[in-house]
Amino acid sequence: MHAEKVKHDFEPKIVAFVCTWCTYAGADLAGTSRMQYPSNVRVVKFPCTGRIDPVFILRAFQKGADGILVSGCHPGDCHYMAGNFHARRRFAAFRKLLEFVGVDLARLQFSWVSAAEGGKWVEVVTELTERIRAMGPLEEFKELELEECWSGKIDTPELQEAYKAIP
Amino acid sequence: MTPAKNILSYSYYPGCSLHASAQEYDVSTKGLFRQLKIGLQEVPDWICCGATPAHNVDELLSLSLCAKNFSLADRVEGDLAVSCAACFSRLKTTQHKLAANDIKRKQVEAAIDGPVSLAKPVKHLLEILAKDYGLDRLKEKVEKPLAGLKVACYYGCLLTRPPEVPELDDSEAPTIMERVIGAAGAETVAWSHRLECCGANFTLSRPGVVLKLSNEILASAKGAGADCIMVACPLCHGNLDIRQKEIEEASGTRYNMPVFYLTQLLALACGVQTSRLGLESNIVSPMGLLREKNLL
Amino acid sequence: MSRIGVFVCHCGENISRTVDVEKVAAAAARLSGVAYATDYKYMCSDPGQGLLKKAVAEHRLDGIVVAACSPRMHEKTFRNAAKSAGLNPFLCEMANIREHCSWVHEDREEATEKAISIVTMLVERVKKNRKLVPITVPITKRSLVIGGGIAGIQAALDIADAGHEVVLVEREPSIGGHMAQLSETFPTLDCSQCIMTPKMVDVANHPNIRLYTYSEIENVEGYIGNFQVTVRKKARSVDMDKCTGCGVCTAKCPQKKIPNSFDRDLGMRPAIYVPFPQAVPNTPVIDRANCTYFKTGKCGVCQKVCGPGAVDYEQQDELVVEPVGAIVVATGFELYDIGPKPAGSPYEGYGEFGYGTIPDVIDGLTFERLASASGPTGGKIVRPSDGKEPKQVVFIQCVGSRAREKGISYCSKICCMYTAKHTMLYHHKVHDGQAYVFFMDARTPGKNYDEFWRRSIEEEEAVYIRGMVSRLYQKGDKVVVMGSDVLVGVQVEIEADLVVLATAVQARTGADSLAQKLGISYDKYNFYSEAHAKLKPVECATAGIYLAGACQGPKDIPDTVSQASAAAAKVMTLFAKAELEREPIVAKVNERNCVACFYCKKVCPYGAVEEKEIRDRNGNLIRVVAYVNPGVCGGCGTCQATCPSKSVELDGYTDEQVIAMIDAL
Amino acid sequence: MKHAKMQLSTETMNVGFVRKVEALSGSSVRRCFQCGKCSAGCPMRSFMEHPPNRIVRLLQLGQYERVLAGRSIWYCASCETCSTRCPNKVDLAAIMDALRKCSWDAQGPSKESLVQLANRLFIDNIKTYGRQYEMRLAAVFNVKSGQFLKDLMLGPKLITKGKLKMFHSKNKNVGEVERIFARIEEMRKKGEAE
Numbered sequence A: 001m002h003a004e005k006v007k008h009d010f011e012p013k014i015v016a017f018v019c020t021w022c023t024y025a026g027a028d029l030a031g032t033s034r035m036q037y038p039s040n041v042r043v044v045k046f047p048c049t050g051r052i053d054p055v056f057i058l059r060a061f062q063k064g065a066d067g068i069l070v071s072g073c074h075p076g077d078c079h080y081m082a083g084n085f086h087a088r089r090r091f092a093a094f095r096k097l098l099e100f101v102g103v104d105l106a107r108l109q110f111s112w113v114s115a116a117e118g119g120k121w122v123e124v125v126t127e128l129t130e131r132i133r134a135m136g137p138l139e140e141f142k143e144l145e146l147e148e149c150w151s152g153k154i155d156t157p158e159l160q161e162a163y164k165a166i167p
Numbered sequence B: 001m002t003p004a005k006n007i008l009s010y011s012y013y014p015g016c017s018l019h020a021s022a023q024e025y026d027v028s029t030k031g032l033f034r035q036l037k038i039g040l041q042e043v044p045d046w047i048c049c050g051a052t053p054a055h056n057v058d059e060l061l062s063l064s065l066c067a068k069n070f071s072l073a074d075r076v077e078g079d080l081a082v083s084c085a086a087c088f089s090r091l092k093t094t095q096h097k098l099a100a101n102d103i104k105r106k107q108v109e110a111a112i113d114g115p116v117s118l119a120k121p122v123k124h125l126l127e128i129l130a131k132d133y134g135l136d137r138l139k140e141k142v143e144k145p146l147a148g149l150k151v152a153c154y155y156g157c158l159l160t161r162p163p164e165v166p167e168l169d170d171s172e173a174p175t176i177m178e179r180v181i182g183a184a185g186a187e188t189v190a191w192s193h194r195l196e197c198c199g200a201n202f203t204l205s206r207p208g209v210v211l212k213l214s215n216e217i218l219a220s221a222k223g224a225g226a227d228c229i230m231v232a233c234p235l236c237h238g239n240l241d242i243r244q245k246e247i248e249e250a251s252g253t254r255y256n257m258p259v260f261y262l263t264q265l266l267a268l269a270c271g272v273q274t275s276r277l278g279l280e281s282n283i284v285s286p287m288g289l290l291r292e293k294n295l296l
Numbered sequence C: 001m002s003r004i005g006v007f008v009c010h011c012g013e014n015i016s017r018t019v020d021v022e023k024v025a026a027a028a029a030r031l032s033g034v035a036y037a038t039d040y041k042y043m044c045s046d047p048g049q050g051l052l053k054k055a056v057a058e059h060r061l062d063g064i065v066v067a068a069c070s071p072r073m074h075e076k077t078f079r080n081a082a083k084s085a086g087l088n089p090f091l092c093e094m095a096n097i098r099e100h101c102s103w104v105h106e107d108r109e110e111a112t113e114k115a116i117s118i119v120t121m122l123v124e125r126v127k128k129n130r131k132l133v134p135i136t137v138p139i140t141k142r143s144l145v146i147g148g149g150i151a152g153i154q155a156a157l158d159i160a161d162a163g164h165e166v167v168l169v170e171r172e173p174s175i176g177g178h179m180a181q182l183s184e185t186f187p188t189l190d191c192s193q194c195i196m197t198p199k200m201v202d203v204a205n206h207p208n209i210r211l212y213t214y215s216e217i218e219n220v221e222g223y224i225g226n227f228q229v230t231v232r233k234k235a236r237s238v239d240m241d242k243c244t245g246c247g248v249c250t251a252k253c254p255q256k257k258i259p260n261s262f263d264r265d266l267g268m269r270p271a272i273y274v275p276f277p278q279a280v281p282n283t284p285v286i287d288r289a290n291c292t293y294f295k296t297g298k299c300g301v302c303q304k305v306c307g308p309g310a311v312d313y314e315q316q317d318e319l320v321v322e323p324v325g326a327i328v329v330a331t332g333f334e335l336y337d338i339g340p341k342p343a344g345s346p347y348e349g350y351g352e353f354g355y356g357t358i359p360d361v362i363d364g365l366t367f368e369r370l371a372s373a374s375g376p377t378g379g380k381i382v383r384p385s386d387g388k389e390p391k392q393v394v395f396i397q398c399v400g401s402r403a404r405e406k407g408i409s410y411c412s413k414i415c416c417m418y419t420a421k422h423t424m425l426y427h428h429k430v431h432d433g434q435a436y437v438f439f440m441d442a443r444t445p446g447k448n449y450d451e452f453w454r455r456s457i458e459e460e461e462a463v464y465i466r467g468m469v470s471r472l473y474q475k476g477d478k479v480v481v482m483g484s485d486v487l488v489g490v491q492v493e494i495e496a497d498l499v500v501l502a503t504a505v506q507a508r509t510g511a512d513s514l515a516q517k518l519g520i521s522y523d524k525y526n527f528y529s530e531a532h533a534k535l536k537p538v539e540c541a542t543a544g545i546y547l548a549g550a551c552q553g554p555k556d557i558p559d560t561v562s563q564a565s566a567a568a569a570k571v572m573t574l575f576a577k578a579e580l581e582r583e584p585i586v587a588k589v590n591e592r593n594c595v596a597c598f599y600c601k602k603v604c605p606y607g608a609v610e611e612k613e614i615r616d617r618n619g620n621l622i623r624v625v626a627y628v629n630p631g632v633c634g635g636c637g638t639c640q641a642t643c644p645s646k647s648v649e650l651d652g653y654t655d656e657q658v659i660a661m662i663d664a665l
Numbered sequence D: 001m002k003h004a005k006m007q008l009s010t011e012t013m014n015v016g017f018v019r020k021v022e023a024l025s026g027s028s029v030r031r032c033f034q035c036g037k038c039s040a041g042c043p044m045r046s047f048m049e050h051p052p053n054r055i056v057r058l059l060q061l062g063q064y065e066r067v068l069a070g071r072s073i074w075y076c077a078s079c080e081t082c083s084t085r086c087p088n089k090v091d092l093a094a095i096m097d098a099l100r101k102c103s104w105d106a107q108g109p110s111k112e113s114l115v116q117l118a119n120r121l122f123i124d125n126i127k128t129y130g131r132q133y134e135m136r137l138a139a140v141f142n143v144k145s146g147q148f149l150k151d152l153m154l155g156p157k158l159i160t161k162g163k164l165k166m167f168h169s170k171n172k173n174v175g176e177v178e179r180i181f182a183r184i185e186e187m188r189k190k191g192e193a194e
């Protein structure tokens, strides 16, 4: 059954940073199961959430993303044993930084979606899209010219601190 | 002992109750068999099978009484037809145990002072009707189909349990009663308490037990939308029919649920005269129901 | 300027039904750096791949994006096609416009738009892709097995039978492990020695096995295919080459009253001894701590009586380095100690059972020695206190195990079964005796296991009582057992002659320090961790190291032997190749930028990061930097995300590649 | 008794009694693994102080006094539900029979008297008449149990419905029945039967 298509004034850009073993496969499963979800999301694949540098998140916000999803294997299920634990700790520190920079944390979502959870993928993506749609576009951040800062060395005290918190 | 083709004939063990509180079972059994042209010859001077009380406290006595009945039955032609589920259970159990246990068999032989005879098959009426006579033949004999009559078939404990003894049907999900009465055109209801115990022989010593257990059975049948209950055992009948009024009083529920012996309903369907069904002996009068369903 | 080719697949109608593939191809053609773009019905078909190869040649493509199904489906296919067209396979990427687009969206316009955007992202990525070459690592086709219990023996024999050399290192003077101590074994009740000793002898005689007993691992270096293992051969004080195993020395040694730990201290041995008659090798060792000569300088009897002159008081520990390509760890287990709680132990101990002070309260292994025909009592079951035959024996299960607050939460897995076995052995030997078992559950999920347990009850008439025991105390020559039968709901009291505790299976003391030498991980109980509980149950996370037996967790003999053979098979799989080839998705360090903080080393789950010294021409140390061993790196990228100076980079997922995709949003 | 501590030893576990019950019932009590399925389906469970599974458990431990002290065994309706469903084919219904016989022979160490009384009258009836004579059974039970008014309302109704016969019919085999009783008693005296 088809829900009547509603046109929205604002279609947010959502970027999903996912690991290849769990969430990417989960999204594949949603596909093979022909589940439906909003088309706003763009997937960037990583070997592991451990590889996801917070810089990518800032970069994506800066380049027009209105919402970001970071998703990997459930704790304990990491293909590389512990990558997702490191990612989790890293992002805990990173959220503080984002808040400091002035990004509404509701725009950044972390979740665990396993290769078997096609349904959960759809749920997470749909919820995030709807939430961001309601929040409207992310304007403040795009204007910030952060390019130099991110591509070069990390020398703001906040980032340094965030990195120090990483085990 | 196998009867000649098509002409069935049995020796008959009615059991004590059928000569007293369950006389309508006896009357209707004889009526039905006559109508179906099945021979039925009562074992002369049969004795009590011992029922529950005997095996309850004295297995040897129980086995001996049944074994004695086997030798009495050997004097009459035909497999042994039994209508009472309790007698059936005792007789079958005895056959089962004595066939398997030489020590017990020897003791019984000493007790009855004669050989134990296990050759004659013991058959419950249901088995005779469903297997020997056959449901197709039964259907042909139906003159007054029990159309519209919703029957809850009540097996109770002993018709099917334990599985290796009666060998009548699946012990947990039997259908033989439903198939037999279904052949007579009745509608059978699916209900939960077909195999639950009614309290059996506590009727005298601990009627409280009966009131509780039988109430659950009546409630289940009623809840399933049954018009009546059909039984194959005088003990069940006693508890569900004779004590029904008491149960109603104790539980504060009105059931007014006629309880038929299977032979009463079958004989009715096969056109036996209403007066020969023993219906007047039923404590919960079934007349209203039968009239309502145009079966009288 | 790159020359990228874009191939958009219809997948029959799977994609083209919702995505306007022609429009996607047209849009792709307009992207900068795209030299060729087309669409085709089935890209993975032979003609589809042919189309791709032809285009590579015709348009001199230096990058490819196939917009089709999930890379999990066909990335290999298209990378192989690229390779056969003469392109480095890692310059080919897939844009997933089926699972992530056409199948999950209905609106044609939206889906087409999304497909174009996905293709754009991948085109930008491919531009930054580098040629990568699969990594090859040489393999030393010899293996090390640590621990000579049944696990180590089985693994060593399997590998050796396959024609590869094995170095078997055993800490004790003889191989055999716990199985050598057992009497008869469930579920078949065969005699442990009878099935064990032939294997031990096979080990000793196998031309491919080099056996080091009374030896330990000193140091491990290297990585899969290339380990350098240093073995410490402890001084035996007997020259293995000269000794004939005649046994004269042990018979003549005046020190005879040393408790024999192999017999759980039930019997005595001399200072120069073999732990048990069937020991392999059958060469004695001098227990220096208890030898008069080593304590006072006097005696020397053994040396005098030894015909071949094998006794050598001057012998020193010896270190040997063995190069191996794979390691099997099979160091087994220990039993929970029923004695008083050692200082610093995380376990609480059993004060209520007397902390091991009641002589007739023993553990399961001691019972095995009592029941063993080759044990100190010749198989006669007697109680330690007075040597009398016990008529009422109480067995208590789950002692230590399943007692979270006492320190151990897990089930030891074997004790239900061996307790059932004990009741049988007891009943076979003491016909008028009665065995009682206090238990919580009977955990018997093996083939023929539950039947075995039921037999102990139904045929051997053991009385099982569901409930734990509260307390034990000595009363005269009896041990009073205060329990309860939770099924009946009453307290139970038994005056026992002997009480046998089924104590928990624990990791070896020191298991953690061996793990640290090997660089493998272990759980909070010091059992070694497998790489994946279900799919890699014998592999360690550290490549080239495998696990066998009870060192990984409580296990009985059938499970131990299965795992040992599986570990051996893994080793043989590794050795079946000439060289190790792996995907080149590994991290590389930029040594110029590295500030040697070694955060990367800390986070790497594979232990792939090493410290590398940079020296000048004269050999002077200039500085230390991180180095990722490509043979070990698993390719997770955690180091890269962690490195504060951006000095380490994961091939295939470089910052450049990722940022290019993000920028293409 | 119910809550008293159980002292277990080869002396306190009456194996002889258990063997007798096993022989009478033809069913092993050791096979029972205490799953409780018997009790789960027993229609009489709520009337019993020891549910069927516990009866078996007590037998496993040779605790016959505890079994016979309660009235549980007399509340078993012999419905065979337990025996039918037991995963180990422990024939509990037969075990109940055996236990009742043991209790009966021991001149009723059980507390339950009414069921025993009814059983005794029933069996006496057989001995005297060869068949059941329900009228007499009910009448005597009422007198002996002191429950004079019990079922008073039911009796007359049954008589009018022809369900209670005032008189019993003669049976030629009464003598033979009596002899069966006598022979069994004789065998027991001689120890030829349980």
Ligand SMILES: Cc1cc2nc3c(=O)[nH]c(=O)nc-3n(C[C@H](O)[C@H](O)[C@H](O)COP(=O)(O)OP(=O)(O)OC[C@H]3O[C@@H](n4cnc5c(N)ncnc54)[C@H](O)[C@@H]3O)c2cc1C
Residues within 6 Å of the ligand: C146, C147, C148, C149, C150, C151, C152, C169, C170, C171, C172, C175, C176, C177, C178, C179, C182, C184, C185, C186, C187, C215, C216, C217, C330, C331, C332, C333, C334, C335, C364, C365, C368, C414, C418, C421, C508, C514, C548, C549, C550, C551, C555, C556, C557, C558, C560
């Ligand atoms: C009381 C009892 C009864 C049992 N009965 C049975 C039974 O009937 N049936 C059954 O299937 N199972 C039984 N088991 C289980 C059985 O003992 C184990 O499954 C088996 O012994 C495990 O073998 P393993 O080789 O892994 O460990 P182990 O037998 O413990 O062998 C490990 C070996 O490694 C050596 N080692 C340890 N650390 C080092 C080191 N650092 N360097 C070098 N060497 C080292 C040890 O000295 C030992 O020789 C029983 C266990 C117990 C406790």
Ligand SMILES: Cc1cc2nc3c(=O)[nH]c(=O)nc-3n(C[C@H](O)[C@H](O)[C@H](O)COP(=O)(O)OP(=O)(O)OC[C@H]3O[C@@H](n4cnc5c(N)ncnc54)[C@H](O)[C@@H]3O)c2cc1C
Residues within 6 Å of the ligand: C534
């Ligand atoms: C309800 C349930 C839940 C479970 N949950 C878990 C769990 O959470 N964790 C866990 O570790 N395990 C679990 N398991 C156990 C797990 O499913 C098994 O361990 C595992 O599937 C066994 O794998 P197998 O390959 O041996 O057998 P199977 O999975 O049965 O595979 C056998 C294959 O052989 C094929 N086959 C059969 N006969 C032939 C023939 N003659 N010729 C050719 N092919 C043939 C079959 O078609 C089948 O594909 C669960 C099992 C069940 C039933």
Ligand code: SF4
Residues within 6 Å of the ligand: C009, C010, C011, C012, C041, C042, C043, C044, C045, C068, C069, C073, C074, C098
């Ligand atoms: S390449 Fe993939 S999408 Fe294309 S036809 Fe093959 S399976 Fe289908």
Ligand code: SF4
Residues within 6 Å of the ligand: C238, C242, C243, C244, C245, C246, C247, C248, C249, C250, C283, C284, C305, C306, C307, C308, C309, C310, C311
């Ligand atoms: S050391 Fe000498 S005496 Fe001892 S066993 Fe060896 S050869 Fe014999």
Ligand code: SF4
Residues within 6 Å of the ligand: C252, C253, C254, C255, C270, C271, C272, C286, C290, C291, C292, C293, C294, C298, C299, C300, C301, C302, C303
């Ligand atoms: S030197 Fe030591 S080992 Fe040798 S006989 Fe003397 S005490 Fe024994």
Ligand code: SF4
Residues within 6 Å of the ligand: C397, C398, C399, C401, C402, C410, C411, C412, C413, C414, C415, C416, C417, C441, C442, C443, C502
């Ligand atoms: S195997 Fe049995 S005795 Fe051992 S810990 Fe587990 S449940 Fe307890």
Ligand code: SF4
Residues within 6 Å of the ligand: C589, C593, C594, C595, C596, C597, C598, C599, C600, C601, C625, C626, C642, C643, C644, C645, C646, C647, C648
């Ligand atoms: S984290 Fe980076 S800087 Fe630190 S040691 Fe590793 S590579 Fe060098």
Ligand code: SF4
Residues within 6 Å of the ligand: C586, C587, C603, C604, C605, C606, C607, C608, C609, C628, C632, C633, C634, C635, C636, C637, C638, C639, C640, C650
């Ligand atoms: S990519 Fe992962 S496995 Fe490789 S060195 Fe970095 S952290 Fe270790």
Ligand code: SF4
Residues within 6 Å of the ligand: D031, D032, D033, D034, D035, D036, D037, D038, D039, D052, D053, D056, D082, D085, D086, D087, D088, D089, D090, D092
């Ligand atoms: S059902 Fe059978 S096994 Fe289960 S408790 Fe009852 S008697 Fe024992």
Ligand code: SF4
Residues within 6 Å of the ligand: D038, D041, D042, D043, D044, D045, D052, D075, D076, D077, D078, D079, D080, D081, D082, D083, D092, D093, D096
């Ligand atoms: S036979 Fe007795 S114990 Fe068994 S279920 Fe029926 S009433 Fe209960």
